[in-house]
Amino acid sequence: MKQESPTSARPAAFLDRDGTIIVEKNFLGDPAGIELLPRAAEAIKLLNARGYRVISVTNQSGVARGYYGEEAVQSVNARLVELLQEQGAIIDEIFYCPHHPQADLPEYRKECDGRKPNVGMATRAMAKYAIEIEGSLMIGDRAADIQFGKNLGVPTVLVLTGYGRAERERIEDEHLTPPDHIAPDLFAAVEWALDRRS
């Protein structure tokens, strides 16, 4: 594998948050509700060791629906980064989109280019960090995550944690964009991605 200096562009692993890194809680607005999925920290450590930027991208329409505020999303994200750090796993940043096209709250009601499957959150990440799209990938538990990766032009892995099992069926039934790979969890998804690059 070629060695790169820390300042040069690196591939990114774009990771969904809920149902991929942490247990899906159906609108999580309280840091106390964070539960890391098994082997999620190990998966991120593996990405860190292999020189990937780790960027989480999460749709948080709970804000648009009035379930919780953006401060709640930010405290969940900050706590998650901290919990992972305690285990030696580094996430560069978690990007979120609080919008929804049919939101209850008018200030959050819009077709946002940041809402997955649109790639606005990746665009923001690439404006901030030196990211090489070649070698990057997207891992998530929903059809929108897979379509996001497809829109971005990177390989995609559907994990079977969170909504993954139901989404695998829905993707088939509705002929949605299929993932490049299906993995039982984030760690297995990362292993697959690293194997095919080496």
Ligand SMILES: [Mg+2]
């Ligand atoms: Mg998810």
Ligand SMILES: [Zn+2]
């Ligand atoms: Zn948005």
